[in-house]
Amino acid sequence: MVDVAREAGVALRTVSRVVNQDSTVGPELVQRVRTAIATLGYRPDERARHLRLGVTGTLGAAVRQLSHVNPVLRAVERAARAADLMVLAASTEDDETLERHVVESMCRRRFDGIVLEPIGDDHGYLVPELEAGLSLVAVDRPVLGLDVDCVLSDNRSGIETAYRHLVRHGHDRIAYIGDDERIYTARERARAFRECVTAHGGTLDTMLHTGQVESGRIREAVRAALGGPAPATAIVTGNAQLSVEVLRHLGTDAVDVALIGFDDSELATLLRPDLTVIAQDTDAIGSTAIDMLRARIADPATEVRQVTVPVELIVRGSGEVPPGP
Amino acid sequence: MVDVAREAGVALRTVSRVVNQDSTVGPELVQRVRTAIATLGYRPDERARHLRLGVTGTLGAAVRQLSHVNPVLRAVERAARAADLMVLAASTEDDETLERHVVESMCRRRFDGIVLEPIGDDHGYLVPELEAGLSLVAVDRPVLGLDVDCVLSDNRSGIETAYRHLVRHGHDRIAYIGDDERIYTARERARAFRECVTAHGGTLDTMLHTGQVESGRIREAVRAALGGPAPATAIVTGNAQLSVEVLRHLGTDAVDVALIGFDDSELATLLRPDLTVIAQDTDAIGSTAIDMLRARIADPATEVRQVTVPVELIVRGSGEVPPGP
DNA sequence: ACCTTTCGAGATAACGTTATCTCAGCTTGG
DNA sequence: CCAAGCTGAGATAACGTTATCTCGAAAGGT
Numbered sequence: 001m002v003d004v005a006r007e008a009g010v011a012l013r014t015v016s017r018v019v020n021q022d023s024t025v026g027p028e029l030v031q032r033v034r035t036a037i038a039t040l041g042y043r044p045d046e047r048a049r050h051l052r053l054g055v056t057g058t059l060g061a062a063v064r065q066l067s068h069v070n071p072v073l074r075a076v077e078r079a080a081r082a083a084d085l086m087v088l089a090a091s092t093e094d095d096e097t098l099e100r101h102v103v104e105s106m107c108r109r110r111f112d113g114i115v116l117e118p119i120g121d122d123h124g125y126l127v128p129e130l131e132a133g134l135s136l137v138a139v140d141r142p143v144l145g146l147d148v149d150c151v152l153s154d155n156r157s158g159i160e161t162a163y164r165h166l167v168r169h170g171h172d173r174i175a176y177i178g179d180d181e182r183i184y185t186a187r188e189r190a191r192a193f194r195e196c197v198t199a200h201g202g203t204l205d206t207m208l209h210t211g212q213v214e215s216g217r218i219r220e221a222v223r224a225a226l227g228g229p230a231p232a233t234a235i236v237t238g239n240a241q242l243s244v245e246v247l248r249h250l251g252t253d254a255v256d257v258a259l260i261g262f263d264d265s266e267l268a269t270l271l272r273p274d275l276t277v278i279a280q281d282t283d284a285i286g287s288t289a290i291d292m293l294r295a296r297i298a299d300p301a302t303e304v305r306q307v308t309v310p311v312e313l314i315v316r317g318s319g320e321v322p323p324g325p
Numbered sequence: 326m327v328d329v330a331r332e333a334g335v336a337l338r339t340v341s342r343v344v345n346q347d348s349t350v351g352p353e354l355v356q357r358v359r360t361a362i363a364t365l366g367y368r369p370d371e372r373a374r375h376l377r378l379g380v381t382g383t384l385g386a387a388v389r390q391l392s393h394v395n396p397v398l399r400a401v402e403r404a405a406r407a408a409d410l411m412v413l414a415a416s417t418e419d420d421e422t423l424e425r426h427v428v429e430s431m432c433r434r435r436f437d438g439i440v441l442e443p444i445g446d447d448h449g450y451l452v453p454e455l456e457a458g459l460s461l462v463a464v465d466r467p468v469l470g471l472d473v474d475c476v477l478s479d480n481r482s483g484i485e486t487a488y489r490h491l492v493r494h495g496h497d498r499i500a501y502i503g504d505d506e507r508i509y510t511a512r513e514r515a516r517a518f519r520e521c522v523t524a525h526g527g528t529l530d531t532m533l534h535t536g537q538v539e540s541g542r543i544r545e546a547v548r549a550a551l552g553g554p555a556p557a558t559a560i561v562t563g564n565a566q567l568s569v570e571v572l573r574h575l576g577t578d579a580v581d582v583a584l585i586g587f588d589d590s591e592l593a594t595l596l597r598p599d600l601t602v603i604a605q606d607t608d609a610i611g612s613t614a615i616d617m618l619r620a621r622i623a624d625p626a627t628e629v630r631q632v633t634v635p636v637e638l639i640v641r642g643s644g645e646v647p648p649g650p
Numbered sequence: 651a652c653c654t655t656t657c658g659a660g661a662t663a664a665c666g667t668t669a670t671c672t673c674a675g676c677t678t679g680g
Numbered sequence: 681c682c683a684a685g686c687t688g689a690g691a692t693a694a695c696g697t698t699a700t701c702t703c704g705a706a707a708g709g710t
Contacts (some may be wrong), residue, residue, distance in 0.1 A: 002696085010660085011659065011660040012660085012661090012696095012697090013660065013661080013662095013699095014658090014659060014660075016697070016698060017658095017659085017698095019697095020698085024658060024659080025658070025659075026657095026658065026659085029658085041453055041457055043432065043433065043453075043454070044433055045376070045433065045695090045696055045697070046430075046697095047372050047376045047381070047435055048665085048695070048696035048698090049696080049697055049698075050665095050697090051370070051373050051665050051666065051667090051696080052664080052696080052697045052698045052699085053665085053697085054665080056372070060413075066391050066395070066398055066399070066402065066414055067393075067395040069393060070392040071392060072392075073391055073392040074391070077391065077415070086415065088385075088413035088414065089391055089414045090402070090412060090414065091399070091402055102411075105371075108371040109371045109372065110370060110371070128366055128368070131366060132366055244592070247595060248594065251597075252597075266569060267592055269573065270569055270573050270592070326666060326667070335689080335690085336689065336690040337666095337667090337690085337691090338669095338689075338691080338692095339688090339689060339690075341667070342688095342689085344667095345668085349687070349688060349689080350689075351689085354688090354689080369666085369667080370666055370667070371667095372667085373665070373666035373668090373695085374666080374667050374668075375667090375695095376665095376666080376667070376696065377666080377667045377668045377669085378667085378668070
């Protein structure tokens, strides 16, 4: 910049003014500076700019896996772009240590705010950052033990809706195959399922299967649910990945068992019959997250909010298969 | 930092030394500084650090869609992490304007290097950045018209392998349904397919269908390929998304037509029969990209390289269906 | 003609780091 | 016992921006 100033024969400050489209600089000098910038190949350095300004115009997104389907992240990017903020994302790989590493890096880089898919139960490392003024919003799962903005899906009523839907279609023996209950969403959904079964006067015995998404476990879960003296006639799955695994192991039985999957996905309409799902409103989640984050950045004293976004039952066929004999 | 220094009763430089684990500071002062840091809640500011140091320890990844399955990006993150570099990613949404915006933002932030999935044919905006010392590596597609490091899959031999495989299984009428040929990979694959057909003395008539991935178009393509006086007995698809669409429209005919998909995916083993695919070596692509980028960052005079990574035929059943009567 | 306002542009001081230089106080070897 | 080396720590100057203050000159009002 100082070189540009010398080349154009103006003061440093004037170059800054031209770069920032300040109107208080005469057209002739503007031209001189412009050509100097071009000949010297000057590119402004945002690091210095951000240092001086205090803000970076950047939001961080720390998500489980960048390279996985994540419609919430897409909505987050869109909403941020609309607000002229850049989103830079990194994966936490479902690893608490890595999450901490990523979030702390973003803090040291002084991102204006962070959208986080929190992992695990201990987020104590966030306390000093929050005290130091970090703006944070959690999506998909809350930050347990900390009073932080968050946007969640209505997991419980999603499961309840699925359950009621199956009951209405005549099912009595309904199984749930879910993710590891150490994960918040899995815990919520499993809990809701238990309550549904109890409320309908049923028993859980072979009807509830949660644990890691691992092919062998899913195979056993499917076998247990469909075997025995009183086999399930319907299955609810805990997330999109589990729907895939369950379908894989159902094989040709898939047409005889009613199935409702949590999460909509591309393959839902690829199958015969098409997959009935509980769909999350990912667009709403993403844009709400950005709204809340912007509000907090604008005024750190904003009251902490926990927003729950409704889910929707999408009827496609697999959930309407009647119970067998 | 100056507050910490005052609190600890030491010089500014000493705080910096403690923060950076410099050994030339006495244990007593280290302790004093540590407690001062804790009581004041001091967090180092990487913006200033990077400004002073010149490097940022950060790589940018500009990819089509963060929130889509992208195993190359995963490999890129892994490899960068192993080299103690942080990857921050952003979506270009397959939009040339947005790509430029994203890349230029990363340049102004002085990222040490950028991994780019280039879009479109005009990357002129990169020229001044490259002259100013930008380290860039293109993945999946080359940067046309510019001499830039890149890592590509061997698209042509992938198509050739698929074609030969089908011929070996007795097919004679083989159709190709591909993506829009404005996209580099789609162009390469379609071209290779044309050459295969010509080399085998066939004609293209209803055998080649390229264009945007749009449900209606795919339906027509499938219908055209399988209809008429000499219907195709086998189909090769141009990417994973197209495999899904083609399967969707094949419906129950799926078992009678041999199918080989470009790109492996989760659903390949979900179907009956399982999907035979041409799989890209995404791990190799990602780690090679990071290797090349690191080499260029270390020495900007490194010779520009274009690396082609082999693809692999994975036989699963759908590609081994014999031709019908 | 003189005072006041307005406007364009320069000087200087931050922003929060680290590198370089300096220096005082020790050791150490002859 | 002193010069030479080492060692721990401070002073100062960058890195590349922008905000604030200042100032000269032109314009406008009485």
